[in-house]
Amino acid sequence: EMPLTPDGKVDRKALPAPAATRPELAAAFTAPETEQEKILADIWAQLLGVENIxxxxxxxxxxxxxxxxxxxxxxxxxxxxxxxxxHIFQHPTIAGLTAVAGSGPVIQAEQGVVIGDVPLTPIQHWFFAQDQPQPHHWNQSLLLTLDTPLDAALLETAVTHLIAHHDALRLRFHREKNxxxxYNEAINPDETVFVHEALADTAALPEKTAALQASLDLSAGPLLRVGYFTLGDGRPAYLLGAAHHLVIDGVSWRILLEDLQLAYQQLQQGQPVSLPPKTSSFRQWAQRLxxxxxxxxxxxxxxxxTAVTHTAPLPRDYDAPSAENREGTAQNVTVSLTAAETTALLREAPEAYRTEINDLLLTALAQAFIHWTRQPGLRLHLEGHGREDLFADVDLxxxxxxxxxLYPVELTLESVEKPGETIMAVKEQLRRIxxxxxxxGLLRYLCEDTVVRQKLAALPQPELSFNYLGQMGQGETEESPLAPAVESGGPERSPQxxxxxxxxxxxxxxxxxLELTWTYSPHHHRRETIERLANEFITSLQTLIAHCQSPEAGGVTLSDVADFGWEQDDLDDILAVLEGM
Incomplete structure (x- = not known):
């Protein structure tokens, strides 16, 4: 325990004198031994792509x-x-996790078919508030390629099982006067979700994928279509999954791909389809929110x-009306790190300041934008996966x-020149959210107090959004026949x-x-402007990674010692004493 003065500060005079010598400490590798440790080590190895955990x-x-x-x-x-x-955030080691595994209530999710009304969630309210001219066509999709063609009939049966098992795939949306x-529909065996077409060559693919992307209907359904396109003559086949974004997200696609492969394998082996037990339903989550x-x-x-109010608009090259900012004219700039830099970002850099990947990505982003805008900070919409541990009896x-x-974040930096200080500043601002x-979103869209909703609705909206989607394809089995296709899966959103x-x-x-795609409006920005900004971001990120790998890097911030309830000057005092030992 730290000795304190009467006013609660650390009493530096009462601290023990430092030992004359101090042995160097090194974290020893301890292999997993118990059954639980081995299970977790195997799962980590699959998902992280790391051996010898x-x-x-x-x-x-x-x-x-x-x-x-x-x-x-x-x-x-x-x-x-x-x-x-x-548990993983509080005890991020296998030793820590096995100590707490099984604590908390056993969550019994309903395993039957969910049917009936479902409250809209905040992100769904946000979507409908955009009042899109063609709301039916606003999708997320995956185009995959298969070297070995699959049995189309078995594939269609597997897809049918997915729609029966995952209730959100049967959601429907009806526009009413309020x-x-x-509404969650029952299983409809007559609904056409799966389509199989034999194509002469890949030149026919864009027309077919575009038609499938535009075929969803919020009210009538379906909100998921799966297209299987074969070319014959031993050429690769293509599998397109397109779902309206209202019923799917990036984590959901990972679940669906796992279950599709499992169901197909079971059918191929003549077994009944048995998917993993359901976790809490989307309806239960929406009701609890x-x-x-x-x-x-x-x-x-x-x-x-209400304190997140920084309002300076982004610089523009052209003063076009916002009505011209549409999907049909949007363009992309893509930048990336090398494989070696990505490995350093994921596995070496976090140790210096106990960071998560978003801490470093957003630090580099803030540096690049502060240089560009000449503002002291950056205001943006941050997208998170949203599957938060709010309720002990809900498992998503x-x-x-x-x-x-989707929520506004304001990052302010006193200096962008000192990488360590900048990383710690951004990290702490993110931890305080x-x-x-x-x-x-709950207060903005679901709170029944009109004054609360109006206060948040009146705030200026950020003109920048950032979304880190995780590591694509990570954790897929070696024998998986599915791989991401290089071809386009067609327009995910209406051009309007x-x-x-x-x-x-x-x-x-x-x-x-690591790959980042910057989507912009050519009616508002020149391509050169976005390329310069994106490249400055990459340069900043490379500098941060190199700094975190250097011997002088490292620091403790308040969120690392949150359990002690210290203020920043307490922490500074303690670190100063330790440095002098």
Missing amino acids: GIHDNFFELGGDSILSIQVVARANQAGVRLTPR GWRQ AEYAQTEELRQELGWW SRTVGWFTA PNRGIGY ARRAHLLEIDGGGMDGR
Whole structure:
């Protein structure tokens, strides 16, 4: 225990004198021995792509992130090791996790077919507030290639099982006089979800994928279509999954791909389809959010969100009206790190300042934008996966749906020149955000107090959005026949769709390399402007990675010692004393 003065500060005079000599400490590798340790080590190895995992290795220092933590929980629970995402953040080693595994209530999710009304969630309210001219065509999709063609009849049966098992895939949306209503339909065996077409060559693919992307209907359904396109003569086949974004997100696609492969293998082997047990339903989550939005506990966050008010617009090259910012004219600039730099970012850099990947990505982003805008800070919409541990009796680790949390963040930096100070400043600003931002949407859209909703609606909206999607394809089995296709899967959104931001940055790990796509409006920005900005971001990120690998890097911040309840000057005093030892 630290000795304190009467006013609660650290009493430096009462601290013990430092020992004359201090042996160097090194973290010893300890191999997993118990059954639970071996199960978790195997899961980590699959998802992180790392061999020889010790029980004291830190999940986040091996390249783990919040999205991968959900996959760890899902696979651990299937293997009988009961965990929650909160466990991984609080105890990020295998030794720590096995000590708490099984604590907390056993969550019994309803396993039957969910039918009936479902409250809209905040992100669904946000979508409908955009009042898109063609709301039916606003999708997320995956185009995959298969070297070995599959049996189309078995594939169609497997897809049918997915739609029966994952209730959100049967959601429907009806426009009524008071707004949109969400309803979970029963299983409809006559619905046409799967289409198989034989193509002469890949030149026919764009027309087919575009038609499938435009074929969804919010009210009549379906909201998922799967197209299987074969070329014959031993050439690769293509599998396109397109779902309306209202019923799917990046984590959901990972779940669906796992289940599609499992169902197909079971059918191929003549077995009945048996998918992993359901976790809590999307309907239960939506109902619990609607209740939580009325609580005094959540109301305490209002002051935080109304304080995020930095309003300077982004610089523009052209003064075009916002109506010209549409999907049909949007263009992309893509930048990336090398494989070696990505490995350093994921597995070496986090150790210096106990960071997560978003801390470093957003530090580099803030540096680049502060140089560009000449403003002292950066205001943006941050997208998180939104599957937060708000309720002890809800488990979303294998639930399909759109869970994204979209919330405003303001990052201010006193200096962009000192990498260590900059990283720690951004890290602490992100850690102070309550519940990873999920409360903003709850207060903005679900709170029944009109004054609260109006206060948040009146705030200026950021013109920049950032979304780190995790590591794509990570954790897929070696024998998986599916691989991402290089070809386009067709337009995911209507060309007339209004874009909510001037700049959108979406990033993720692809083939072992971090890749970020910057989407912009050519009516507002020149391509050279966005290329220069994106390249400055990459340069800043490379500098931060190199700094974190250097011997002088390292530092402790308040969130690292949150359990002690210290203030920053307490921590500074302690660190100064330790440095003098």
